[in-house]
Amino acid sequence: VKIRAAMIGALLLSFAGTANAQVTADRLLHAGKEPQNWLMYSGGYSGLRYSTLDQINASNAGRLVPKWAYQTMAGGKFETTPLVVDGILYATGPDDRAFALDARSGRPIWQYQRALPPDIRPCCGRVNRGVAILGDKVFMGTLDAHVIALDAKTGAVVWEIAAADYSKGYSFTLAPLVIKNLVLVGVSGGEYGIRGFIDAYDAATGERKWRFNTIPGPGEPGSETWEGESWKVGGSPAWITGTFDPATNTTFWTTGNPAPSNRGIGRGGDNLYADSLLALDPDTGKMKWYFQFTPHDEHDYDATQVPVMVDDGGKKLIAQANRNGFFYVIDRTTGKLLSATQYAKVTWSNSRDATGRPVGSKEGEPTLEGNPVCPGALGATNWMSPSYDPQTKLFYVTAREQCDIFSTAPQVFDAGHAFYGSAYFPNDATEPYWGALRALDPATGKLVWEWRHNSPAWAGVLTTAGGLAFTGDAEGNFIALDAKSGKALWHFQCGASVIAGPMTFAIDGKQYVAVAAGSTLFAFGLQ
């Protein structure tokens, strides 16, 4: 309790001291030192989505109440994770909205909405997951494949740059990642037969500093993993925010499905670097190593889950519960696979290669009339953020128990048009869909507890030093669970599915937890 009081005192001081101060690269590097703020998509460079704030804790979570709500008035999925910097909250909404709010009251400071062309090609909703911040600017990727910088004080566009041709199916939905003076983004569009990439832009000018093509071109290592010219339309997007290890100056990014997602015929080979973890030099974009989770994927098993950096007893790891149903632990200094444990129902793979990596089976391949396979097309998890709690040493992931029928059919490529190679659909022969928040032990890969959801959920997870895990469900509940036991301590019915990751911040010494649901951003605090 003493420590907490001291910390709140420190928070108050630091708020007074840093109000209106700019977010420097150094502050981002030490984001954990200012837990009252939430400075980047996953909270800090490690991607833990964990906060040391503990004013709201397992003993008082039952007293949480809504403090304010902000309505975007937008339709569609609201996937944002807000940032909070010294009392100001920055977030995005559907149709490329962005806004700054007084984090104390939820009242808007400025609101921005991009004038989007009518023919954009977002695969999966007109969504955006948030901004990044550096200096006096916030950065956002747009559905028409631009990267833009907004004045953090006014929301005015400072610079904008076209990264790719949106009419061909390129778009941005992720929250950018700022490292040093660079703004890193990865592209969406795996459903359109794009060629994926990760870009870095100068935060001051918008000038592109490097591009890493997630599919190697002819002559480059890895190009032999694509049959014929299939690499040109091989997808491999990178639509979730990466993480960064300053100790080795390495940024970790993950990639999505090879295209067409449901048809491997015509793109024979492993299809690098689709469904992979990439270790890149953030200064140059040069690849240090890669690890491919799903070779020659035919089930749309994007690896686009935040690659969480777990440090345990001197071991430097990346933990990822993958859409393909396996929980991977990887040495992040070498890219070597340490373990891959099933955490949800899996039928696509029944064997492993020499390194212990699960590989696909003949029986799991899609067929013309359809073949039931688990996980289903939306995965054992999807893009929703997991969390790692250094106190419990547990990894928390939203798991989806959903098997689907995968079909495959020849499809002519037509730029800017859907390029799936057929479809998936529900399998009514199997048990009804359900879901769970699962707490996994990275040391063993074992399930420690689960909180059962009525149906598969789309919410991310936040853990806090208060011993809490926050998540949401598809039925609209925002839930606080005991991070140790999985017992529900509190819930609030938001009135719409929670399709976003929660975050936490403090202002005036009071802790808040915020989450988006429906068209509303909610902030909760103690009564």
Added chain:
Amino acid sequence: MREVPAEMKFQKRNGWGIVWRALVCAMAALCVAGAAAAQAKNPYAGDANVAKLGESQFRSNCAFCHGLGARGGGRGPDLTRAQKRHGNSDEEIFHNIHDGIAGTAMPPATSGGIGVGMTDEEIWQVVTYIRSVEKKANAETGNVARGKELFYGTAACGTCHMVNGKGGRLGPELTSTATSRSEEYLVDSLRNPSKRLAQGIMEAMKDFPQEYETANVTTADGTKYQGVVLNEDAFTVQVLDTREVLHSWEKSSLKKYEKTRESLMPTYDEKMLPEKDLRDLLAFLAASAGGGK
């Protein structure tokens, strides 16, 4: 190692396609200016090659709900039925795909609506495909009037099912079911009601398809209820009991809450419902759906 199959070769559009695309663009410009005046006639009607392209689009964008071959799925109606609930003309089908159907789970085919979105050209391809898989309705052998008598009388369907505003609400509403489900499906639902619970066509205002799962509940004071689950989340449940009384419970307050996928509907085997009666019932359902739009 394998040769690049034809499907992966980069095909250039033929001249006609370019003309068509220009036309679509012109139309789009008009749409922006004012009311969306989709053309009434399918430019591809009866073209087998276009139907093939439409099948590909259908697989990507529609099969998730409407099933492979448009034979219907958990969420979407069987589209091989010639009689469509929301309109039978090409123009109406185009409109339904393009703009969605209000009050249903059918989304508009604009970006981010259906799958990855469809252009007008692709929508016409899908219309052409749907036409190519439609089945002629079987010559109806049953007696509609007798079917109606059975429905509300000895077969007692109307105790739980509603047709045109008359009947119960414990089971799915059936006025237009003959436009959205195949005859085989309807027969199977009568003969084996628990084999597959009502494939609730996803209702627009719910998060999941209504399946009419059976609930067995014992409240804190020991009272027992049986009914169907109308809605449920992690903490609460809404149950319609067999007397059609609606209950709302906090799950934590209940002594017992059990759900089963054993339907409350009795099995209508041949003893209970001889083949002739079955035909008459189907005839009644077909007739009640017939005028529906």
